[in-house]
Amino acid sequence: xxxxxxxxxxxxxxxxxxxxxxxxxxxxxxxxxxxxxxxxxxxxxxxxxxxxxxxxxxxxxxxxxxxxxxxxxxxxxxxxxxxxxxxxxxxxxxxxxxxxxxxxxxxxxxxxxxxxxxxxxxxxxxxxxxxxxxxxxxxxxxxxxxxxxxxxxxxxxxxxxxxxxxxxxxxxxxxxxxxxxxxxxxxxxxxxxxxxxxxxxxxxxxxxxxxxxxxxxxxxxxxxxxxxxxxxxxxxxxxxxxxxxxxxxxxxxxxxxxxxxxxxxxxxxxxxxxxxxxxxxxxxxxxxxxxxxxxxxxxxxxxxxxxxxxxxxxxxxxxxxxxxxxxxxxxxxxxxxxxxxxxxxxxxxxxxxxxxxxxxxxxxxxxxxxx
Amino acid sequence: xxxxxxxxxxxxxxxxxxxxxxxxxxxxxxxxxxxxxxxxxxxxxxxxxxxxxxxxxxxxxxxxxxxxxxxxxxxxxxxxxxxxxxxxxxxxxxxxxxxxxxxxxxxxxxxxxxxxxxxxxxxxxxxxxxxxxxxxxxxxxxxxxxxxxxxxxxxxxxxxxxxxxxxxxxxxxxxxxxxxxxxxxxxxxxxxxxxxxxxxxxxxxxxxxxxxxxxxxxxxxxxxxxxxxxxxxxxxxxxxxxxxxxxxxxxxxxxxxxxxxxxxxxxxxxxxxxxxxxxxxxxxxxxxxxxxxxxxxxxxxxxxxxxxxxxxxxxx
Numbered sequence: 001x002x003x004x005x006x007x008x009x010x011x012x013x014x015x016x017x018x019x020x021x022x023x024x025x026x027x028x029x030x031x032x033x034x035x036x037x038x039x040x041x042x043x044x045x046x047x048x049x050x051x052x053x054x055x056x057x058x059x060x061x062x063x064x065x066x067x068x069x070x071x072x073x074x075x076x077x078x079x080x081x082x083x084x085x086x087x088x089x090x091x092x093x094x095x096x097x098x099x100x101x102x103x104x105x106x107x108x109x110x111x112x113x114x115x116x117x118x119x120x121x122x123x124x125x126x127x128x129x130x131x132x133x134x135x136x137x138x139x140x141x142x143x144x145x146x147x148x149x150x151x152x153x154x155x156x157x158x159x160x161x162x163x164x165x166x167x168x169x170x171x172x173x174x175x176x177x178x179x180x181x182x183x184x185x186x187x188x189x190x191x192x193x194x195x196x197x198x199x200x201x202x203x204x205x206x207x208x209x210x211x212x213x214x215x216x217x218x219x220x221x222x223x224x225x226x227x228x229x230x231x232x233x234x235x236x237x238x239x240x241x242x243x244x245x246x247x248x249x250x251x252x253x254x255x256x257x258x259x260x261x262x263x264x265x266x267x268x269x270x271x272x273x274x275x276x277x278x279x280x281x282x283x284x285x286x287x288x289x290x291x292x293x294x295x296x297x298x299x300x301x302x303x304x305x306x307x308x309x310x311x312x313x314x315x316x317x318x319x320x321x322x323x324x325x326x327x328x329x330x331x332x333x334x335x336x337x338x339x340x341x342x343x344x345x346x347x348x349x350x351x352x353x354x355x356x357x358x359x360x361x362x363x364x365x366x367x368x369x370x371x
Numbered sequence: 372x373x374x375x376x377x378x379x380x381x382x383x384x385x386x387x388x389x390x391x392x393x394x395x396x397x398x399x400x401x402x403x404x405x406x407x408x409x410x411x412x413x414x415x416x417x418x419x420x421x422x423x424x425x426x427x428x429x430x431x432x433x434x435x436x437x438x439x440x441x442x443x444x445x446x447x448x449x450x451x452x453x454x455x456x457x458x459x460x461x462x463x464x465x466x467x468x469x470x471x472x473x474x475x476x477x478x479x480x481x482x483x484x485x486x487x488x489x490x491x492x493x494x495x496x497x498x499x500x501x502x503x504x505x506x507x508x509x510x511x512x513x514x515x516x517x518x519x520x521x522x523x524x525x526x527x528x529x530x531x532x533x534x535x536x537x538x539x540x541x542x543x544x545x546x547x548x549x550x551x552x553x554x555x556x557x558x559x560x561x562x563x564x565x566x567x568x569x570x571x572x573x574x575x576x577x578x579x580x581x582x583x584x585x586x587x588x589x590x591x592x593x594x595x596x597x598x599x600x601x602x603x604x605x606x607x608x609x610x611x612x613x614x615x616x617x618x619x620x621x622x623x624x625x626x627x628x629x630x631x632x633x634x635x636x637x638x639x640x641x642x643x644x645x646x647x648x649x650x651x652x653x654x655x656x657x658x659x660x661x662x663x664x665x666x667x668x669x670x671x672x673x674x675x676x677x678x679x680x681x682x683x684x685x686x687x
Binding site (some may be wrong): 198238242 | 436438444511512517523526528529543545546547548554555556558563564565567578580581582602604661663664665666668670671674675677678681682683686
């Protein structure tokens with residue numbers, strides 16, 4: 001059968017690349033030093049966050065019943081990092097030359113344009129690269145140096161000291177991840193949600209990743225429905241002002257309610273599960289997420305989110321990510337994750353095999369960055 | 372009411388129902404039913420009550436979206452027990468009754484297959500038998516047994532079509548009405564499964580998928596969905612009714628009241644069946660105030676079953 005030849009994430013390198021998605025997005029590949037030495041002109045300040053979203057063009061996009069039209073398949077891949085690299089402290093936007101250089105460096109660093117090492121090494125690199133979304137080789141069109149737009153330094157705000165219970169949870173998760181990184185997970189329960197195929201990029205807020213960065217939006221009177229590619233779920237957002245579900249109902253994707261502010265869809269999400277890894281290790285009990293979707297033109301949309309958690313950060317912070325229409329002839333595919341999840345079976349069997357052989361394996365707290 | 376008058380009334384009601392039933396059966400499958408005249412001597416609430424009692428819908432013209440098509444938006448769910456067995460089935464205990472008692476037992480139900488029986492090719496019945504015998508077994512330690520053993524529903528795999536529509540969980544049809552949205556999205560509570568119906572598309576499936584590749588069109592007030600490009604691993608029910616990768620399904624969704632869609636699916640697979648066959652049942656609108664789907668991400672419920680044998684023991 002054809003499906004058997006379409007290997008899933010059966011390669012450790014792939015898992016490593018995926019291993020810790022939030023970590024991935026805060027890593028900051030450094031632009032080449034010589035760019036910093038060139039004379040800089042003052043970059044334009046990106047638009048202020050919150051409700052001052054980029055204005056829609058005069059020709060409104062409307063559904064037949066008059067709501068702003070956000071429908072279509074959108075892609076959010078980018079290599080602009082979540083946080084501004086520390087070497088470019090006050091520089092919020094790259095100039096044209098810097099952006100090109102950053103992208104070239106990335107294409108090489110991520111192996112796409114490398115040819116050194118001989119043909120076997122070259123082909124091995126191609127294995128991973130084949131699956132990657134090539135759009136992630138680009139920085140955002142406005143050349144910002146971070147996806148974070150508030151605070152102005154483009155960094156996650158200072159952290160609040162956390163309770164001993166939460167610290168223990170984080171330590172336990174870190175220890176489990178270290179065992180997994182060394183190929184020695186004890187049980188399915190301690191493996192990350194994305195490897196278990198419970199949730200991936202469908203848990204909001206939405207962040208770009210290495211592949212399958214597509215989102216399909218459908219609308220009907222009183223609803224906006226967002227279907228991320230991974231993992232084939234749909235977030236059904238009612239717009240009728242009904243209250244959230246009761247506080248004893250928790251969901252991985254949270255419970256969402258939407259309303260329009262002008263042309264912008266504002267979505268508030270609460271009721272996240274408390275037994276799981278929530279965004280940036282925030283506290284599910286006090287985490288609050290607000291997202292803003294604004295159609296800009298025929299091919300682009302602005303996606304912005306503000307997160308706050310008084311138990312984790314000293315202040316709220318805001319991220320803006322451009323969403324781009326996929327090309328004609330492309331589509332979003334079904335992402336069947338659990339159905340052929342070789343990783344769970346292989347990693348757990350492999351760990352038990354190594355134990356039976358008496359191998360002593362050191363946990364690996366952090367894998368070398370491949371992205 | 373005197374007995375004789377009652378008998379006359381009942382006889383007339385039966386005749387009038389028979390006539391309306393003929394008209395409704397042909398109309399429901401094609402377009403909106405046209406109003407029928409009751410037979411001579413019949414009318415009134417008792418006749419129409421009886422018609423409802425035996426499952427006949429009165430004529431109905433659905434509400435429409437701005438593009439003129441019926442509005443199928445809503446939360447829908449079936450009430451048949453076809454997920455246990457498409458054909459006639461008696462009540463049965465579930466897996467591990469010595470632990471679960473009545474929890475997990477299956478109810479009795481009548482066949483939703485037109486004509487009652489699924490027309491298997493004689494040589495194809497052996498695989499159904501094998502499916503049935505191994506329906507509660509799993510082994511994900513190797514490729515050979517991974518998809519050969521166990522009902523995929525038990526493993527929280529995507530259920531395919533039409534099974535997704537008669538699982539005992541609700542789903543939402545999201546139907547837009549603008550040219551920028553040439554698709555209908557169906558979101559199922561079970562395993563948070565989603566499928567996209569491409570309206571007025573002639574494209575073929577680029578690759579097999581669990582939920583198939585759906586092309587939709589309107590025939591009068593009926594949404595017709597043509598589905599192909601299936602992974603072969605889905606089952607139709609818990610007793611192992613199955614198909615090959617040649618499966619081709621044509622669904623028909625017809626609004627027959629503000630609260631019901633009549634659902635029909637024609638199933639065709641020349642490798643497994645001697646001819647196409649049909650299933651039919653109503654979909655009911657969920658009417659609870661502020662109803663919504665809640666999560667049924669069932670993967671964690673399968674992990675001990677699938678991976679328990681690979682867990683470090685004793686637990687460290």
